[in-house]
Amino acid sequence: MMTAIPSGNNRQTTVEAWKDPSQEPYIRLENVTKKFGDFTAVDNISLDIFKSEFFSLLGPSGCGKTTLLRMLAGFEQPTSGRILLDGEDMSKVPPYLRPVNMMFQSYALFPHMNVEKNIAFGLKQDGVPSPEIKTRVDEVISMVQLEQFAKRKPHQLSGGQRQRVALARSLVKKPKMLLLDEPLGALDKKLRTRTQFELMNIQEETGITFVIVTHDQEEAMTVSSRIAVMDHGRIIQTATPTEIYEVPNSRYVANFLGEVNIFEGRVAENARDHVLIQSQEAGCTIRADHGIDAADGATVWVAVRPEKMYINLEAPDDPNTNCMTGQVWDIGYLGNLSIYHIKLDSGTMVTMARTNKERVVERKITWDDRVYVTWAPDAGVVLLS
Amino acid sequence: MRKGLSPFNIVSLVMGFSFLYLPILLLVLFSFNESKLVTVWGGFSTKWYGEMIRNEGLMDAAWMTLKIAVVSSTFATILGTIAGLVMVRFGSFRGRLLFSGMIYAPLVMPEVITGLSLLLMFVAISLDRGFLTITIAHITFSMCYVAVVVQSRMVTFDQSIEEAALDLGCPPMRTFFTVTLPIIMPAVVSGWLLSFTLSLDDLVIASFTSGPGSTTLPMKIYSSVRLGVTPEINAISTILVGLVTVGVLVASYVSRRQTLIRQRDERLAAAEAT
Numbered sequence: 001m002m003t004a005i006p007s008g009n010n011r012q013t014t015v016e017a018w019k020d021p022s023q024e025p026y027i028r029l030e031n032v033t034k035k036f037g038d039f040t041a042v043d044n045i046s047l048d049i050f051k052s053e054f055f056s057l058l059g060p061s062g063c064g065k066t067t068l069l070r071m072l073a074g075f076e077q078p079t080s081g082r083i084l085l086d087g088e089d090m091s092k093v094p095p096y097l098r099p100v101n102m103m104f105q106s107y108a109l110f111p112h113m114n115v116e117k118n119i120a121f122g123l124k125q126d127g128v129p130s131p132e133i134k135t136r137v138d139e140v141i142s143m144v145q146l147e148q149f150a151k152r153k154p155h156q157l158s159g160g161q162r163q164r165v166a167l168a169r170s171l172v173k174k175p176k177m178l179l180l181d182e183p184l185g186a187l188d189k190k191l192r193t194r195t196q197f198e199l200m201n202i203q204e205e206t207g208i209t210f211v212i213v214t215h216d217q218e219e220a221m222t223v224s225s226r227i228a229v230m231d232h233g234r235i236i237q238t239a240t241p242t243e244i245y246e247v248p249n250s251r252y253v254a255n256f257l258g259e260v261n262i263f264e265g266r267v268a269e270n271a272r273d274h275v276l277i278q279s280q281e282a283g284c285t286i287r288a289d290h291g292i293d294a295a296d297g298a299t300v301w302v303a304v305r306p307e308k309m310y311i312n313l314e315a316p317d318d319p320n321t322n323c324m325t326g327q328v329w330d331i332g333y334l335g336n337l338s339i340y341h342i343k344l345d346s347g348t349m350v351t352m353a354r355t356n357k358e359r360v361v362e363r364k365i366t367w368d369d370r371v372y373v374t375w376a377p378d379a380g381v382v383l384l385s
Numbered sequence: 386m387r388k389g390l391s392p393f394n395i396v397s398l399v400m401g402f403s404f405l406y407l408p409i410l411l412l413v414l415f416s417f418n419e420s421k422l423v424t425v426w427g428g429f430s431t432k433w434y435g436e437m438i439r440n441e442g443l444m445d446a447a448w449m450t451l452k453i454a455v456v457s458s459t460f461a462t463i464l465g466t467i468a469g470l471v472m473v474r475f476g477s478f479r480g481r482l483l484f485s486g487m488i489y490a491p492l493v494m495p496e497v498i499t500g501l502s503l504l505l506m507f508v509a510i511s512l513d514r515g516f517l518t519i520t521i522a523h524i525t526f527s528m529c530y531v532a533v534v535v536q537s538r539m540v541t542f543d544q545s546i547e548e549a550a551l552d553l554g555c556p557p558m559r560t561f562f563t564v565t566l567p568i569i570m571p572a573v574v575s576g577w578l579l580s581f582t583l584s585l586d587d588l589v590i591a592s593f594t595s596g597p598g599s600t601t602l603p604m605k606i607y608s609s610v611r612l613g614v615t616p617e618i619n620a621i622s623t624i625l626v627g628l629v630t631v632g633v634l635v636a637s638y639v640s641r642r643q644t645l646i647r648q649r650d651e652r653l654a655a656a657e658a659t
């Protein structure tokens with residue numbers, strides 16, 4: 001029973017699901033490949049998504065996100081591989097018999113029906129009695145704040161309003177799985193944040209499994225239980241938002257989410273609990289507090305987030321702290337943050353962020369100052385690719 | 386930045402339109418002629434319309450024509466819509482271009498050829514010529530017009546709308562009737578009106594495929610004109626012209642209105658959103 005999951009508790013259980021080998025995945029993709037002619041849109045993807053997850057697909061335009069959703073909804077058949085839903089092979093099940101609803105990137109509203117009728121369409125197909133249809137439709141209409149537009153036809157709505165109708169139409173059936181293709185892209189910041197939380201609430205109340213495509217990394221970080229970062233039809237990394245941000249598995253993922261400084265270097269010493277990396281770009285030997293799976297002399301990259309670096313006028317006392325020297329090149333004031341661009345003596349540009357805890361009246365560190373940029377050995381990640 | 390009408394433009398406009406419409410105008414005018422002589426104006430009268438209604442042969446032919454037009458355009462619309470849909474939906478396959486070309490062929494085929502070949506076929510399968518054969522013949526040639534109209538509408542049809550219906554649990558057949566058909570309805574309606582008017586004024590193909598006792602109005606008019614033009618014929622021809630004009634106007638209005646309303650509403654919605 002999907003409705004039996006108590007709210008609040010639910011996110012906790014989903015967080016565990018993929019680490020628990022006894023859990024059966026709700027959706028399983030086994031080596032799924034989709035080709036259009038010679039072009040491979042989805043390339044050998046294997047993926048498990050668990051019940052009540054809020055799963056995000058993140059990736060650049062054209063990397064195959066929509067194609068993946070369309071295969072889950074049943075509009076495309078995989079060229080090879082299998083899709084299992086709740087243990088059942090989906091290849092023979094047509095879209096209208098799948099317990100899955102999709103919100104289309106193009107909205108795909110019915111132009112000849114008004115907002116209410118669009119939303120009620122799915123319920124009618126299931127033979128829901130009309131008083132119940134009415135209450136359920138009214139409920140979602142007020143959720144997406146479209147009360148005064150209920151009688152309008154889609155072409156009488158603005159882009160953002162249409163997007164909300166599409167969202168409401170896919171939500172109203174409360175299917176076992178919801179596929180949302182960029183559901184909030186056309187909404188303004190305030191409405192978007194509100195709808196994000198609304199979606200999370202719905203997910204917690206109903207236990208629906210959400211698979212959502214988004215271009216907005218902040219959105220993915222906020223709502224997701226797990227994120228899959230895609231590139232050219234492949235999944236590069238699947239992990240929780242924290243892991244994706246803190247421990248990306250490649251330069252691609254590190255770059256894709258948020259700002260990052262990356263230094264190329266060679267492994268000088270690889271021990272069990274630390275590794276030393278000789279880096280010309282950083283102009284120093286970098287120490288990281290975790291062993292890696294690479295031979296001495298191998299080329300690796302160290303990724304450090306801007307907010308994990310410190311800027312000082314004096315050299316640090318602790319010899320283990322990574323320390324680079326340079327000159328302040330530029331300072332950007334963002335209100336809550338100040339962004340410093342520092343040109344290292346090696347020539348590399350480094351971005352670092354500082355929260356403005358005090359009111360900035362007079363900066364202690366300013367343009368052209370010689371500074372030490374430092375970060376703790378556990379602040380960076382060593383990447384092998 | 387509209388260009389003004391130069392004298393040259395006005396002259397060419399007047400000449401062009403009189404070339405097109407003067408004969409028809411004369412026909413309409415003389416149908417209200419008091420005199421029996423078609424070429425001499427004897428004052429205004431509607432008596433020939435009365436004569437026309439009392440002329441049984443003419444009325445039978447008119448009734449026959451109307452029946453054929455309604456039945457044939459209805460069937461042509463059903464078949465043509467299906468053909469138009471299939472032409473757009475059936476992805477690419479070997480010989481697709483040939484097939485879509487073949488849909489257009491009857492549009493340019495000389496009517497005499499179409500009529501003759503249909504006649505040969507009806508003789509070959511020994512079908513008695515009459516209402517049925519004319520209707521079948523009209524279905525064959527007007528179907529491709531419907532197919533073309535529907536096809537051009539389907540090209541701009543967003544297929545994800547149908548997918549959305551399927552996704553919401555609506556089986557394919559019901560999706561067609563509740564979603565696809567209502568959306569392409571204007572094209573289907575104008576296709577129907579087009580084949581209706583085509584059937585109304587067809588002479589050549591009807592002459593080939595008709596039999597004794599199944600004379601259509603254009604045939605009747607043509608044969609009586611050979612015995613001399615009477616104002617009666619002018620009267621019924623005027624009605625025919627009126628019917629065809631209304632048909633064509635409604636057909637183009639139906640397909641234009643939708644886009645106009647749509648554009649207006651979209652402008653309103655956009656203005657409101659800002």
Ligand SMILES: Nc1ncnc2c1ncn2[C@@H]1O[C@H](COP(=O)(O)OP(=O)(O)OP(=O)(O)O)[C@@H](O)[C@H]1O
Pocket residue numbers: 036039041059060061062063064065066067068105
């Ligand atoms: N029906 C199709 N025929 C041929 N190629 C297709 C088809 N559908 C998608 N593709 C190709 O597959 C690739 C992936 O498309 P897809 O729509 O999945 O991208 P996406 O990740 O959703 O991009 P976006 O973020 O821009 O929506 C694209 O390069 C696209 O051109």
Ligand SMILES: [Mg+2]
Pocket residue numbers: 065066067105181
């Ligand atoms: Mg897409």
